[in-house]
Structure formats: structure tokens, C-alpha cells
Amino acid sequence: MSKSWPTVNLGEVLTSIERAETPMPGTSYRQIGVKLWGEGAYERGPMDGIATKYTRLFRAETGDVIVNKIWARNGSVAVVPETLAGCFGSGEFPMFEPKRNRLEPQWIHWLTKTRAFWTQCDEKSQGTSGKNRIRPERFLEIEIPLPPPAEQRRIVTRIEELAARIEEAKALRKQAEEEAGALLVSQSRTIICERGRKESWNEVRLEDACEAMIDYRGRTPPVSENGIPHITSANIRNGKINWQTSKFVTEETYAAFMTRGIPRPQDVLFTMEAPLGEVGVVLDNRRFSLAQRVILLRPRQGILYGQFMAKALSSPSVREDILSKATATTVSGIASKRLKNVRIPLPPLAEQRRIVAELDALQTQVDALKRLQAETAAELDALLPSILDKAFKGEL
DSSP: OOTTSOEEEGGGTEEEEOOEEOOOTTOEEEEEEEOSTTOOEEEEEEEEGGGOSOSOEEEOOTTOEEEOTTTGGGTOEEEOOGGGTTOEEOTTSOEEEEOTTTOOHHHHHHHTTSHHHHHHHHHHHTTOHHHHOOOHHHHTTOEEEOOOHHHHHHHHHHHHHHHHHHHHHHHHHHHHHHHHHHHHHHHHIIIIIIHHHHTTOEEEEHHHHEEEEEEOTTOOOOOBSSSEEEEOGGGEETBEEOOOOSOEEOHHHHHHHOTTOOOOTTOEEEEEBSSEEEEEEOOSOOOOEEOTTEEEEEEOTTTOOHHHHHHHHHSHHHHHHHHHHOEESSSEEOOHHHHTTOEEEEOOHHHHHHHHHHHHHHHHHHHHHHHHHHHHHHHHHHHHHHHHHHHTTTOO
8 A cells, every 4th residue: 555645444435325215016116236346236127116125225326335234245345337326225235425525436446346445344344243244334444545536536547448458358368269169160161061062972860870879868877976987968068078077876877777888989979958969979998877868879880980970960060950950848959869860971981080180180279279368368357456456555
């Protein structure tokens, strides 16, 4: 904190305000809430006056500081923006007006986003009854740095300039990640769908391309805390199987429930719902059991390579065929009898292997980009707290 700035209690620059109204049946009230960790105020759904248990509601206005008594210790404090003026909160959300000749609302707005502020809220909540609620008088004991209003405005302007640049960088990072994903879809369409039409590859029904289609529906094995891994649809994403699972089956259960077929290398796992159409390729001889929403597809040897089948099932035109045959009640799903009639391209085996290598190389590049983007995201997330720390120490 800057040694040249005075430190004051909030009670010196905020005034408790109550714009009370008695809720009336038939009157709709916009409700205000406050997110955790400095994420700001937001509008909850409207409420009829007859629906509240409170005898009084309190109207918020632009620039008010609003506090969630229970969760102030977790950063649930905000400044009311103009868009939420006229919303109402209960007595659990005390409100305070800044003394504008001393405190700029945006100065306290940015302060509420700092860990130092949250820590003080937590300290002032300790020892109070009812889930460590912060009492209004204790909230007003919180200390803040207070430069002159002109300096507050200068620093706030600088913070907002830098925050805008951070948000712009985040948007560009997200756009780059989306474009990388779109590139995979585009290349899959070009390599599998368009090349297939150009070179007149055969198209076959999935049933004819498989030695077996083993449907485990109707069989839900009891799971245990250890034993043989039990794989569900949640473990299957983007052509891969995630073997990190908390569900297992015993040897006895495995023997009883996997009688329809034991998975083997190059088998393809296909999720039939929740979510629909994810695939994973079995690459080794490890033992595992399968949940009932997963079907095992065994490519016909000599004509179909399992890893190509997975790529084909994920390609845009085949996905469209799958979705056209899906049905939905609460979730979208496809029955095995419909899945059998999905058509997939069938190039020569050597071409299948070339396509898999080509798409895997692209996937590797995309994965590397996503890892870099994740690192960049973490760096961007750390920037604003660092900027705020410097700002309120008088170093910005």
C-alpha cells in the first residue's frame, strides 16, 4: 500500500442506505444477487411480491456497494452497475452509498476484486452467528487505501484500459482455440468425405464393416472400489479412452457380464447416448468392462482398420448420418438397430493407414496449440490480480 495514501475505514466513506418497500402481491420485483470472488452483481429471475418470505425489500441504485452477508468472506461484494438499478434485495444484502466527494464507486469496485479485500471480509465475519455472516457495522470497519478522488479516477482509468486489453487477449485466445478445433473438422471433411467422393471409395453399412457389434444395453454390472476398470461413456472422448476411472468390477462380475464379447485391440467403443457419438479405440489387451450405453464395434479384419473406423465415425458426413438416425426423449441416443444402417467410407487399407497418420499428425499439432493456449490462459488470469495489487499499492 502506498505510504503517501491515507488508510480509512469504509465507515468514513460509505453510508448505510435502506430504500425499503413492502412487497405487494401481483407486483413483479427484479432481484439482485452477488457472485463470489469479486465477479460482480447480477440479476436473478423476477419474483412476485407474494412469493417472498421477507416483509421488506430494498431497492438498489447505481453505484451502491452491495454485500452478501453470508458470502462476503468469499468475495461476494459488488458495486451496482447502471443495468441493475431498480433491482431489489432482501435484508441479507445490505447496501451502502459512497460519499462521492471522497470515494469513486469504481475505486471500490476494483477493490472488491482483490484478495486483500476478501481476507478482511473473512476476518470481519469470524465469530458471528449464522454461518459467519458479516454484520454491516463490521463491514464498515474494513480498511482501504484512499488517494484523492482525482488520483482514484486516474488509476481506475488505467486499470480499465489494462483490463480491456486482457479481455481482448482472452477473446483472441478463445478464437484461436475454436479455429483449431474447426480446422480438425474441416480437414476431416476434406480428407475423408471429399476425397472419398473424388476417388469413388465404396460406402458400406456399419453392420457389414464389422465382425461384431456387441451391445451391452440391459446389463448394468455392480461396481466396486477396486478390481477391473469399468469404462463408461464419460471415459470416451475424441478417439481416445481415458483409463482413469473410479469404477471397477470384481473378477466374478467381469466373468458374468462380459460374456457377449471381450474387447481386443483395434475394437472401437462408440457411445450411444450421453453423449452420442464419441469414439475410442482399444489399443492393447488390457481387461475392462463396459457400461450399457457403450457399444463395441469390431472391424472386419482385412477390410477395415479400427483407428480409421473411429476417424470415419467422427467425420462430418457420417456424424450427420448418425444424428439423422438418432431419437430423443430426454437425451439424444441411437439404438443399435439404427446404428447398423449408418454408412461409412471404405478406402483400401493402405489408404486408411495414411489417413489416420495424416489426421493424427494434425491432432498432435492442435493438442500442442491447446496446451500453449492453456498456459497463456493461466498467465492472462494472473495478470489482473497482479495489476490490482500494484494499483492499490500506488505503483500503477
